[in-house]
Amino acid sequence: MAITGRTRFLGSILILSGTAIGAGMLALPLIAADIGFWAMAGLMFVVFLFVVLAALFMLEANLAIEPGCSLYIMASRTLGTPGRVLATISPLWLFYSLLAAYLSGGGSLVYQSLGESTDIIYGRQLSVILFAVIAGGFVYYSTRSVDLLNRLLFGAMILALLVGLVILAPHAEYQNLVRNNFSFWPSLAALPIIFTSFGFHGSIPSLILYMRKNLTGIAVVFVFGAIIPFFVYLLWIYTSVGSLTSDQLRMLNSTGELVSELSMTVNSDGLLKTALYVFSDLALLTSFLGVALGLFDYLANLLKRDNTRTGRFQTAAVTFVPPIVFALCYPEGFVMALGYASVALAVLAVILPAWIVLVLRKKQVVGQYRTPIGIWAVYVSLAFGGLIIMAQSLTLFLVT
Numbered sequence: 001m002a003i004t005g006r007t008r009f010l011g012s013i014l015i016l017s018g019t020a021i022g023a024g025m026l027a028l029p030l031i032a033a034d035i036g037f038w039a040m041a042g043l044m045f046v047v048f049l050f051v052v053l054a055a056l057f058m059l060e061a062n063l064a065i066e067p068g069c070s071l072y073i074m075a076s077r078t079l080g081t082p083g084r085v086l087a088t089i090s091p092l093w094l095f096y097s098l099l100a101a102y103l104s105g106g107g108s109l110v111y112q113s114l115g116e117s118t119d120i121i122y123g124r125q126l127s128v129i130l131f132a133v134i135a136g137g138f139v140y141y142s143t144r145s146v147d148l149l150n151r152l153l154f155g156a157m158i159l160a161l162l163v164g165l166v167i168l169a170p171h172a173e174y175q176n177l178v179r180n181n182f183s184f185w186p187s188l189a190a191l192p193i194i195f196t197s198f199g200f201h202g203s204i205p206s207l208i209l210y211m212r213k214n215l216t217g218i219a220v221v222f223v224f225g226a227i228i229p230f231f232v233y234l235l236w237i238y239t240s241v242g243s244l245t246s247d248q249l250r251m252l253n254s255t256g257e258l259v260s261e262l263s264m265t266v267n268s269d270g271l272l273k274t275a276l277y278v279f280s281d282l283a284l285l286t287s288f289l290g291v292a293l294g295l296f297d298y299l300a301n302l303l304k305r306d307n308t309r310t311g312r313f314q315t316a317a318v319t320f321v322p323p324i325v326f327a328l329c330y331p332e333g334f335v336m337a338l339g340y341a342s343v344a345l346a347v348l349a350v351i352l353p354a355w356i357v358l359v360l361r362k363k364q365v366v367g368q369y370r371t372p373i374g375i376w377a378v379y380v381s382l383a384f385g386g387l388i389i390m391a392q393s394l395t396l397f398l399v400t
Helices: 003-020 023-031 036-065 071-118 123-141 143-171 184-196 201-210 218-243 246-250 255-265 271-302 309-329 335-339 341-362 376-399
Strands: none
Touching: 003 143, 003 201, 003 218, 003 271, 023 184, 023 218, 023 255, 023 271, 036 071, 036 184, 036 201, 036 218, 036 341, 036 376, 071 123, 071 201, 071 271, 071 309, 071 341, 123 143, 123 271, 123 309, 143 201, 143 218, 143 271, 184 341, 184 376, 201 218, 201 271, 201 341, 218 255, 255 271, 271 309, 341 376
């Protein structure tokens, strides 16, 4: 593999991992309050397997239809009107809600750094726009620029996380990791949240385009793109849950409260708090870049915009203006939409790719890659997507 191919191979893995590892990772210990570390680890491993399987199915379908084409094109050519409708709604639903969340969070970060100290009029609104212009500018410029920036941010993010893990690890106690009784409903409610934390699938078509000159071994990119988040999550849950009692965890309602509680429990002269806040800020930014890249290329394909500066500017406007307006008008209004993000992700990342592969295999269409597993796995993957939707629906029903 040429040097350029190797760097793109590594860069693609980091884009997927950076997209998956987001600020939402800090919420994982909160859902472990009732089920404990070991049940969480088991659920994460199961989700990890299905996430990889879904990514390989999407790769198989994409290369069989048209390398680098969007999910909309894939569904339109194989599933007809039902698939076309689902492929239009689910990515827009997922990506726009996530971008609104990241823009709001990023705007708050900029405001805390600049606005509060300078008393800027409409500082919060201007901070959202500033964050969107700076971070979105890399997406507008090129996938390569996102790759290079993401490598730098990803390295700093992992370094901050390692500092936090090293400080927390000696304080993890075994009795905090176990729960005497297995709780079914909390475990079911945890599934959608865990699944969403592995949500990098929207970036797959973009990376296929990025690596189109060297697709040999591209399946390994998706495997390692999921392995890195899996072990990062495992270490984070082990150290954080092990450092707090179940009663302490149950009293927490937000990731900010979690960071504060860990900082107070573990006396580290503010180093832990700084490391965790740096990590969460960078995790938010890398996730923004990955999600924005996926939506940008999806809309460019859907709207048939040229890959010129004018065409990319038009695509950028459609990509960023709606979530910017939403974040400006309703800074907290997207919270409920994020509760449904797992449903959209299940349709986008699991159900549609498996459905497309099912149709292709029945028609005996063979592309450049075929997932080395039987047709039974397609049906199992479809059932898993249905389970995620059912779990989220039941959780919302029981909560309300």
